[in-house]
Amino acid sequence: MKKDKKIFHRVDADEKLRGKALFVDDIYMPDMLYGRIVRSPITRGILNKISIPEQYKKKDLVFVTYKDIPGKNCVSSVESDLPILTEREIRYKGQAIALIAHKDREFLEDVLASLELSIERLPACTDMVDSLNKKEILVNKDNIFRRLRIKKGNADKFLKESYFKSERIYRTPHQEHLYLETQGMIGYMENGVLNIKGSMQCPFYVVEALELGLGISRKRISVQPTTTGGAFGGKEDFPSLLALHAALLTMKAGKPVKMILERGEDIAFTTKRHPSLIKQELGFYKEGKLVAARVKVILDAGAYETLSKVVLSRSILHAMGVYECDNVVIDGELVCTNTPPSGAFRGFGAPQSMFAIESHIDEISSKLKMNPVDIRRINIIKPQSILCTGQNIGNECILPEMLNDALKETRYITKYEKNNIFNSKNREMKKGIGISLFMHGNGFTGNGERILSSRAGLTLKANGSIELLFSNIDMGQGCNTVMIQIASKALQIPPENIYVGKIDTLSTPDSGPTVASRTTLIIGDLIYKASKKLKRILQKSSPREDDFNKKAGKYISEHGELTIIEDYRHPEELSFDDETYQGEAYRSYSLGCNIAEIEVQLDTFQIDIRKFHAYYDIGTVINKPLSEGQIRGGIMQGIGYAMYENLIFENGVVRNNSMTDYIVPTAMDMPQINVKFMKNKSNYGPYGAKGLGELPMNGPPAAINNALRQALGIDFHSIPFLPERILEVWMKKNE
Amino acid sequence: MKVFIPKSLQEAVSFLKENQNFIPFAGGTDLMPLLAKGVLSKKNSFIDLNNLTEELSFINLQEDGNLWIGSLATIRKLCENHIIAEHFPLIAASAINIGSVQIRNLATIGGNIANASPAADLIPALLVHDSSLILTSDKKTRQIDLKDYYVSYKRTSRKPYELITGIIVKPLEQGRILFRKIGNRKNLSLSKIVVSSYIAKEFETKDPCRFAAGSVKEIPARLFNLEESVINRRISESELRNALLRDISPINDVRSTCIYRTEVLLRVIRKFIEWK
């Protein structure tokens, strides 16, 4: 047992600390050209013509328009509606119109500045409310891409009959990923094979996009992810588009082409977190029991639908938060606006929902004259609770226990009462303590994992080492370390004998995208099973031998190298109906409780988080330092979302697209964070592990909002809580 | 891009006399972002001052109590200087709150002043110290009060052939001081409001208080009306507010709002004045 406690150091630490890891922009190839994207200067319109001034035509300028696309002019996704390059219709400022490449980057700047575009302007809707009001019709009859619904019991009837009803609207804004490494790709041809190297989370999504857009077989496509410097979901869908751009340029030029987005371009034109508008009508019985809910979740998909359906699906599945309610109707709508397509971002639709429900429940507690804890105790999910899809949460649900631990260890109740006394006496500063409970469904939604059918495994190499085979990306979260750790434990050999194989989509098995908190959970399990299988095979070939190296040596001398690939098998007892949204939406749910202790000075109205307590159930914790790292980082990203990040769109254009003006918290802004893991084990997942990556994002906004409610007596219904906003609301309230 | 790299101050100013389109380049922390943004480009020409560092990064306390600071002294150097820490705490506090370690290593006091940003953090403290600048050209050296140096948004009375070579900082009498920088995070942030203030212990002296603030109008602002109000002991909330409103004209921008800048500055200053 003691050996298990040993800290596993990150396997990528050395090369990153020494600057040896190669990011895509570190790669130079002989004869390489640089590619740039010609973007739409307007938010909505019709492109009539684009031409290059005569003087540039001769100078080896590579120029690509939609006419050069050999396959279908669309980027494959859940809905493949985003064009690779504009044919006629322009739906957002920055939409790609054409591509240019040249060996001289400054020359490209000159060309970009002097291109002649003939565009007919059309009036736009850049805000989701305008789109909902059909100020202009952008798509379909009503600007709605898609509707989804979940239903349980009879919400209408019980809302009417409830003792107390509360109706609120919540809004959340865009959020920019701000990964350290901006998006980048290199494309080149070699022996008739298209090679794509770049920063990405999902190499096989890129393969699919190239297949469809270029009309070539995946046997002639090799995608090789380079060291990826952060992603947070931002490199789930967007890299498909950039890879297509690099591929088109390299195919036309016959030379390698590198495309790296500048920071300003990256912030302005790549995907963002979906803005949301969430309406909730909640009905309660007298003693505080939640009896009915009518919820509408509207997400701003941006100009094209792309993968937004699955984001919406996660939003509505998390719309009730951690509350059990017998009568629920949840409607989801995806609305089109003339802004860049929204995309994947850590939490994937859940943070919006969690902020709304956790703020609302807290606000209601004060209206019902209950304390914020009691209303939760009555309504939270417990073992055997039934979620809105009819899924039984099972016995592993330890939320009540987590809540108790958190309350006791943080002395929440005492502090809550002390703050009330403090606030009644103090005029210069106010104190608040706020709680949020949250969860996150692990892995792909519903039948997603079944459809993905991931494959992963390992090779016993001739020299006795183990090469792990999977196509998930270590983008900084540490999954390579965790996979080695899982294999090392299953095979009972030292981690030094195991390494992760370089990913090349021509040879590496497709283990699906690196998203949805699924890597440890799903791929870790495949690696675990492959390791166990290898162990059995070696055991069989030399039953009396104990030493792994000797066993492996014997096997190799007799049979040569051995590769084992495990195929994902969906647990038979889990089923989900994509039409009715009934069934097991997720195999397991990770749980969390955040408690924020804040102070607000009444001169600057800045929120000072004095302490942040964070409790989690992620099943078995496989690597504690890495898990804590994910949590602290996730909390900071959540705090950023709640208090700092404010992407300013003006007429569909980002105004603060720089590190100077898009404010994220720094290490200096990090409060004292106490992290605690609950003891629990999941039935699904290696060694009883559950998902972790996205969970920490779901808690902070509501916890801070609820602390603000106590401190200032103000109910906020949107983020971010900028001091400017707090001041104005405070002045209005105290006039 | 043309860059001229003089070896001495004399060489620099005689070159500038003939080449007035050359832009002085010190730490480059204001200029590099402008190059990256495309506001400046390879079409511009620069005169690199970094060989003059030895000549122009002095920090000397004079016999009259004035502190002379060379324009190329880095912010880091200001932070580490004992005289500043002990006798000019407003300057020390302003300096340590600038940017990050990396920025402070490069950024110079001359650059902070010459860049003329209304948000420059050092300037309010220098204004409270009633500082003046030494401007050097080929044949001439002149001195100008810092409060008269700024003309309009990012415009100064510096002639293109002049360099800022030094700053003369006058000491303050005994009293209370206040420095507050209000940014949108704790580190690496530009000021939404920055304020430096001083109130003499002996209120009857001829110069009993000075207030200055940044990011509250188009140039760094000495708050003369407020000072007068305080001297005349008109310090009710409405009196202070009226005085302040005559001193500042804040705007809404990506960093903050007009209301926030006004209200918070007023609250911070009131707290300081009322402090007993």
Ligand SMILES: Cc1cc2nc3c(=O)[nH]c(=O)nc-3n(C[C@H](O)[C@H](O)[C@H](O)COP(=O)(O)OP(=O)(O)OC[C@H]3O[C@@H](n4cnc5c(N)ncnc54)[C@H](O)[C@@H]3O)c2cc1C
């Ligand atoms: C990430 C970052 C964070 C920052 N944070 C802050 C902050 O918190 N507070 C703050 O106040 N500033 C901040 N700045 C701005 C900048 O660092 C300061 O204004 C700095 O003092 C400028 O000095 P420099 O030597 O780098 O100037 P440079 O960039 O070299 O020059 C700035 C301007 O002054 C002129 N100039 C320079 N020296 C002279 C001279 N001797 N004579 C005449 N003209 C001259 C130049 O021509 C130019 O117009 C930040 C900048 C960055 C990039």
